[in-house]
Amino acid sequence: MTNMDLYLGGIFVQNSTYDYGDYVYEEDCKPESRGHLEAVLYSLALVVGLLGNGLLLVVLAQRRRTWSVTDTFILHLGVADCLLLITLPFWAAQAAQDQGWSFGTPFCKAAGAIFNINFYCGIFLLACISLDRYLSIVHAVQLYSRRKPRLVHISCLSVWLISLLLIIPDYISLEAVKNARQGPTVCTHNYPHASQSVFDWRLASRLLYHIVGFLLPSAVMLFCYSCILLRLQRGSQGLQKQRAVRVILALVVVFFLCWTPYNITLMVDTFQSNYKAPEESADGVCGKTSLETALMVTSALGCFHACLNPLLYLGLCRNFRKRVLEMLRCVRGAQADSRCSLWELGVGEEALPAHEKVVLNQMTKPEHQVQSSQS
Template identity: 30%
Template structure:
């Protein structure tokens, strides 16, 4: 996922006198990214095959899942460069444009995944809590339009990354020291719009969905009160729990530790803050980087390899919104 400045780190400039050793990342990041690359590529290629060749009817969930899988796959292709980079201890041998593209694709994947998971959550919410209205609200055409809007939003919001990303023997994860304050403002705004807001929507939707599914009367209308509908209900509840857990494991720790680290780094540049505190936040941030990348492996596992309909993804999607 992300690069950082130096083996022996100094905040923004040597004048701030904070040095700490981070040799652990030269083992942690190459190993974790190699695992994500191998496992993620296999799972996402399988997911793409199932969607493209084994799904007869592309429902809205299928459209969102296809876009989510493409988002993950594009990011996975950047990992070999980062694996080499970190294994070589932050010595960037490639061009600056390639550094910019890799950083851009990471953040595009991160926030594209969040937004498409939000779309899937909203789709399920409508299908479960408003089944009649969903016949009008939910359609393949609307899903395609929403997907285009998501890609446009992600590309627009992440375009500044192409400006901020710089190289100086290293490929900066953030930006060059003199631009860090501007990057901090940009990153904070994007994190709020593309993480805090979607995460809140997902939490509210899943909370209401669980409440609805646990109602004794749910599934009894229209001939749904069958053993099959009960199994569908149980599977839907389990999937909601798994998605929420994965969301909080992959995305929440990364954003929390990154926010703390950026804030402490900024405070250190304008005021006094303990180097130990800055070091602790930096270590926590780096440890959560692989978790954010791991969503590329979790997405296909969640939506294809859960339950009994593993080789029939269209059946899985139908059961999830019933």
């Protein structure tokens, strides 16, 4: 009787752990079409991103003599996006080719590092802009201004330096690895297993990414915009400040819509891997687990963010849209427009109206003198 109980228990245990619903017939698995679709999406993002960021950099180049604080932040955001766009052909080739990644480990390290640099620079620069808006609207303190341009450059250079330091663990661990299941070569992190090392490098690298790169800046921005929205509801703020909050909030929301799915999936992979044996991760559909597929899809969504910021500027910033249309029509705008804000982010721009009035008065003074002499 005891043996029968053990035998029945063995049947039930085996039946409960083996899920036939996840079984996929090999003829139904078509990684080629999926890879080609991914390559097409990367190519589309590359074309749209290069056009949009190209126009952005050209407009900024035309304003290089009168750069404002906002122009500096927008320039660094655009450079980070352009760096990511340069790596998209490599990811597209990996998805489209049967052999996978064919560019070797050095290019794998560079492409993976740039991917993370784009994320770090984007979220840290948005946190700097959000902190400036919080201090300006809630506490009436101007953190950045044209009178202190050095602080702006120090902040942007610090963002790049911190980003470079944070990608060191990823740069070291990235390798072009041949799939053990006779699959294609992939550009991925190759950490030493926890049992083979005293220090768990994989867990430490992931926690650094999650906490310093995502959670802390997100908490700062959430606090800043919560206080800003409460202040705007209680008091009567100027139209310029309300418009600045609207534009920045749109940039932040789009950033998190693109990057949050990847970060959540990566968190799930981080904590799930600590309770999963290495051999268990070899099961999957078409040589990939559902979690690996989710990471691939969400990372592609993060790459799409590199082509969205110029579209937001065109849609929300009418001065930038006007300047782009004038440039495309080969029409030179008025000289006074070169000093006005194109972005309406409000960063360091509260001190501008008095200065702009002096410039405009100097420009219009001869006209008034001519009109008065004629009269």
